[in-house]
Amino acid sequence: MKNSSLKGQPKFRSNKERLSAFLRLFKKQDQVLILIVADPDSLASALAVKKLLQGKVQKVTISNVNEIKRLNNQVMVSSLKIPLTPFKPSLLTQHNKFILVDSQPTHQEVFKTVKFNAVIDHHPLTSGWSADYVDIRPDYGATATILYEYLKTAKLRPGIRLATAMVYAIKTDTNNFEKSAKTQDVLAFQYFYRYMNRHLLHKIECSDLRRSELKYFKIALENLKYVQKRAFTFVGKVLNADILVVIADFLNKVYETSWVFVAGECKKKLVVIVRCDGYRKDAGKLVSRAFKHLGSAGGHKEKARAEIPFENLGISPEEFTTHTLINLLKKHFRRLQKREAPLI
Ligand SMILES: [Mn+2]
Structure with a gap:
């Protein structure tokens, strides 16, 4: 022992x-x-x-x-x-x-x-x-x-x-x-x-979500963008980051989705929830490379999370959109794809 x-x-x-x-x-x-x-x-x-x-x-x-x-x-x-x-x-x-x-x-x-x-x-x-x-x-x-x-x-x-x-x-x-x-x-x-x-x-x-949180689903679906098989959405300000996890788990059930990125603003931080099947993918590694230098980031192969103070991003929460999220991650996919093809 x-x-x-x-x-x-x-x-x-x-x-x-x-x-x-x-x-x-x-x-x-x-x-x-x-x-x-x-x-x-x-x-x-x-x-x-x-x-x-x-x-x-x-x-x-x-x-x-x-x-x-x-x-x-x-x-x-x-x-x-x-x-x-x-x-x-x-x-x-x-x-x-x-x-x-x-x-x-x-x-x-x-x-x-x-x-x-x-x-x-x-x-x-x-x-x-x-x-x-x-x-x-x-x-x-x-x-x-x-x-x-x-x-x-x-x-x-x-x-x-x-x-x-x-x-x-x-x-x-x-x-x-x-x-x-x-x-x-x-x-x-x-x-x-x-x-x-x-x-x-x-x-x-x-009991995963409150009735008052259903509105975030609507926002998440309205702001949802796919790039190839990767789903991205920025939900805006949320009172509790748990709702982002519920939305990410839901989007992860959609067939032919390889990655899910759900982000929101919570307590002046950008919270990013990542989901994938973990098969020849590593969500934890991806968020560390993308966000570790800006805030806290980590997780497992199939699920990961990052929390970054908006002041470190050089962009205000009001200006942030799903496109900003895609741009933040895009280069890391490219980098990883060159080095480690299995990530996609
Ligand atoms: Mn325990």
Whole structure:
């Protein structure tokens, strides 16, 4: 195991030993605060930890340090009735034990100020922190899968809401098993699937956009230009860049489209969302070459994203059009085509 280098991460002979070491951290009179950067996996994992500690401590509070903007996540919280308290520093004095799930103390400034009793996560291990109890498994597709083992070992059967949250978490973090899933993720998925409610899951998964965002589809289609099989559109100002992702995923379904570029203005930045099938193409490489020197850019073979402050582009958002977007990318296609023909 790569993570054996982390001091304080003990080796256990069995899941039972591991679970009892975790539970030994807590006493009946404890007030436990679980901190998360709320997303499907951290929300589900926090619920699972709350279930593990139920009846064993006096109180468990789940607190999100980020604002939940994504509609799917808002619907997850409301439809699964996940009890959440937005973070405020006074929570730290109102609790005496602290747990971090699906994240590490180095990931957020506010986490660095907390002395965590337990950290359970699946992100690559970072250094420069410690906790009484550490369980980091970077080879797991989701933290929810790690917590599946805890729940099974504790012989705790999940209720409908926890099971639905766990299924959604595993689906989201493994991108529907398209990436980084291991056998344990599949086993956990199968297990929770039996106890979940598929209508609730469907409701969360289908909540991609607000009615007020439909207008952006109209603008995107009106401004859509094809150059060969590449689709380009500039949507103008949007309140939340998530809508650009929804539009890009939609255009990527159109037959005989090899690349999709959807751009918009969000918080004085040009946000560009790129989609392709990833077959002999590399969206991440393309955006890095085109935009890295101007802002942040990167991604995978089939999906990528760039965010560039308009001031670095030397053009105002008002002057920007779909043609500007095409011109920004055109030369990079030409460059790449010469060097690496398979990109197109
Ligand atoms: Mn995760």
